[in-house]
Amino acid sequence: GTAVTAMSEPRTIHDFSGFPDELFAVSYPAPGAPDLAADIVERLAPLTPVIADTTWGLDHGTWSVLLRMFPAADIPVVQLSVDARATTADRIAIGAALAPLRREGVLILASGNVVHNLGLLQWHEPDAALDWNTEFEQAARSIMTTAPATIGQLSEHPHFRLAAPTPEHLQPIEYIAGVAAAAGTTAEVLVEGPMMGSLSMTSYLVR
Numbered sequence: 001g002t003a004v005t006a007m008s009e010p011r012t013i014h015d016f017s018g019f020p021d022e023l024f025a026v027s028y029p030a031p032g033a034p035d036l037a038a039d040i041v042e043r044l045a046p047l048t049p050v051i052a053d054t055t056w057g058l059d060h061g062t063w064s065v066l067l068r069m070f071p072a073a074d075i076p077v078v079q080l081s082v083d084a085r086a087t088t089a090d091r092i093a094i095g096a097a098l099a100p101l102r103r104e105g106v107l108i109l110a111s112g113n114v115v116h117n118l119g120l121l122q123w124h125e126p127d128a129a130l131d132w133n134t135e136f137e138q139a140a141r142s143i144m145t146t147a148p149a150t151i152g153q154l155s156e157h158p159h160f161r162l163a164a165p166t167p168e169h170l171q172p173i174e175y176i177a178g179v180a181a182a183a184g185t186t187a188e189v190l191v192e193g194p195m196m197g198s199l200s201m202t203s204y205l206v207r
Contacts, residue, residue, distance in 0.1 A: 001049030002094065003056065003081040006037035010077065011057035012104035028063035034108070040078065043097050044076070047191035048090065060153065061172075065111045082171050091171060095178020108179055110172035112142045115163045115200035118162035122197035132159040137200050144187040144204050148177035162198075173204070180206045 014024045046048045058066075062079045080098075083091065098108055110184045115133050122128050129137070132136055136159040143151050151174050154160060164170040180187050185206060193201030 001051065002083050003051050003053040003111060004037045004040050005032060005054075005056055005058070005077075005079045006052035006086060007054045007057075008034055008036050010079070012063055013057045013059040020090040023060075025059075026063065026067065028058055028067055028073050030058065030066065030070075030073040030075060030077040032146075034079050034194060036076070036101075037078050040080065040098065040101075043101075044094060047093055047097055048086065053081075061111045062109075065109065072137075074121045080175075082175075084168060084171065088155070088174050090172035091186075092149060092151070092178035092181060093183075095175035096182035097178075098175070098184035099179045102179070102183075103169045108176070110176045112169040112172035113200055114170060114173065114197060114202055115194070116169035117162060117165055117198035119165070120198035125197055126195055128197045129200075130197045132162050133194055133198055135159055137194055137202060141189060141202070144173070144177065144180075145189065146186060148180040148186055151177040163182060176204060 008031060010030070012026065012028045014026070016023070041050050041052050049198050057094060058079055062077065066073070066077065102108060114137055117201070120130070136157055140154060143153060154170070157163070176187065183206060186207050187204035189202065190205040191201065191203040191205065195201060
């Protein structure tokens with residue numbers, strides 16, 4: 001199922017290990033938006049089991065990005081969990097259901113990595129990209145910029161297991177594919193980001 005943060009003051013969660021102490025000291029005290037959370041629950045209820053959660057908060061998938069975009073933490077934030085048990089079609093449908101919120105001034109942000117293989121990371125090669133990284137990245141780009149609704153085809157790519165040894169960093173792009181599909185448009189590359197051999201920070205924008 002899906003959980004939506006519904007508290008007025010979400011806490012900052014450091015759900016990672018093995019990184020510098022400075023990251024664990026980060027606080028991102030953005031306010032919540034309980035009314036928006038309730039709206040999201042209502043929109044998603046026909047599609048998936050969904051709950052309004054008041055125990056979690058903003059984890060690094062949210063605050064690590066927003067910290068750069070809105071460093072003052074002065075915007076209301078609602079975090080939606082990634083449903084790992086859902087199918088790609090389910091996640092696309094959820095993204096499509098959320099798409100109309102954009103007309104109400106809501107920014108829909110999905111954070112993750114098209115390529116995320118820490119086991120093969122080349123720490124001292126910040127601009128490097130292994131061949132399979134480049135090939136998978138190009139496949140993702142082709143889909144997102146021409147036919148986002150077919151994003152599920154990435155699972156058939158020969159380098160899928162290398163690019164996404166665990167799926168949680170790739171799955172968020174499926175929600176954005178749903179947003180694009182619902183809007184009858186495609187995504188454009190906002191930032192190109194293959195790096196450290198086996199990582200990609202490439203970002204997409206849906207207008």
